[in-house]
Amino acid sequence: MKKWRITGYDGINVIFREDIPLYHISEFNIKELLRVLVSKYGLSDREIVNSYLNSRSKNKQDLLELKRLKLKPEFSCGENPFFTVVIVDEK
Structure with a gap:
């Protein structure tokens, strides 16, 4: 199943990780979610x-x-902390 994998980093430390099925959220909304997480x-x-x-x-x-x-649709937002989102295919 394909998923968006969102990962937040503070330096090299992972501070957030969430997988969301690809069909549950659009690319537009995943980008907005990155902005919200960086803001928070x-x-x-x-x-x-x-x-x-x-x-x-x-x-x-x-x-x-x-x-x-x-x-491909892989995005990053923020400096430190920063968040990335990539599509992963886990079966």
Whole structure:
């Protein structure tokens, strides 16, 4: 069964791990979930607000930007802590 595997790291330490069946959540929502987890585990209220400001704002911060890791849907978000999501196929 294919699953999204979400892993959160603080440095090299795993702080979060969750598998979600692929058909239970869309790629759009898994990306939003990564942003929420980074916000919860690593950002202040002010940093969260500043991450959502438009690019013309002097207070804009890019703390919730997603990075695509490879050609397939594998994403990373955050710096430290940071979260990754990959598709795994466990039978």
